[in-house]
Amino acid sequence: MPDEKRAAFADYVRAQGERQVRLAWLITRNWEDARDAVQEAFTSLLPRWARLPLGVKLESYVSRSVVNASLTLVKRRSRTTPVSDPAELMGGATPDSFDEVIDADLLWRLCSELSPIQRAALALRFYRDLTFADIAVILGCTESTARSHVRRAVVALRRRVAEEAM
């Protein structure tokens, strides 16, 4: 690969790496797995980097690899992953605004009960703010299926939050 292409790839990894790890973590709920998933995605991207067609939606392309690798890791490990609590990781500093609407920690914990594909759909919708069409491309499904994943996940969360409140 020419040096300038390799340099562009390195710049892309530096710019996007952390963001992609966070996306992978929302699916795997395990930082090591998240990093592995992103490493795999970038590794598969490298041989193709020099011949990516112009105008390719690079972020969708990489996100798709990251999501697929994350789902594969979750499936392969088939282990119950302890849910990392963001409040705990932040040293207990929970922004007050979340408490006003709904218990964000509870929501966060309940997300772990969703299927990995539903977590992926929610992450793409609410963390990445993607359209259902973009989510469908990344998940490799139809737009209606992507919409269905998100809707079912939200419904399941609503029900569980209501149950917890009783």
Add this chain to the structure above:
Amino acid sequence: MMDDFEKAIRDAFRRVDQIPLPVPAPDPDQIGTPSYSESRPRFRDTRRWLGVAASIVLVVGVGVAIGSRQYIASVVPAVPAQTGEPSTPVGQEIVGPIWQVKSIHGVPIVLGDERTRVPYVQLKPHSEMAGDGGCNALNGAYELVGSQLTIVNLATTLSLCPGTVGEQETDFILALSQTRSARQTDSTLEFLDRLGVVVITFVAAPPSSSPR
């Protein structure tokens, strides 16, 4: 439009941006073509060089011995290793299935803890190759013309892979880069180096296996 509940989900998810990454961010220098996949592989240690030197002495010695008996008048072609099963040249049928490694240089593979996997390769359409070395994912390209097979542009993740499994993975990647042809028996796929020696033996993965 998002309702309040969906906004709460969005806010909860975005809290992840406030968490300092507890793992190192991906390093572009850690993602790349390993040196051992270059067209002229570098050998890892002196033992390998001694092995090569011994092989050269053996081949030259055999050649001289045969030549002196006038059995042949020119170059002696390399004789592929025998497997005991009739072998056939490969074709496009090796493209698609997942081939799990059975042995490397005749040594059966070993498996480590639950984080390691059975090494495999999958030759995909459009000359792309995917696989796993046991600890690290592999990607690359291949050229298949008749039974002539070469694997190029190998890239791997670089997760720490200590001990026997790590050495095995290195041997696997080195053997892939040495591959020049392939052949099939009823039950196995074999990759051979330029001397016609079997470097990797594969078996087809069970249908339930799922590659990444």
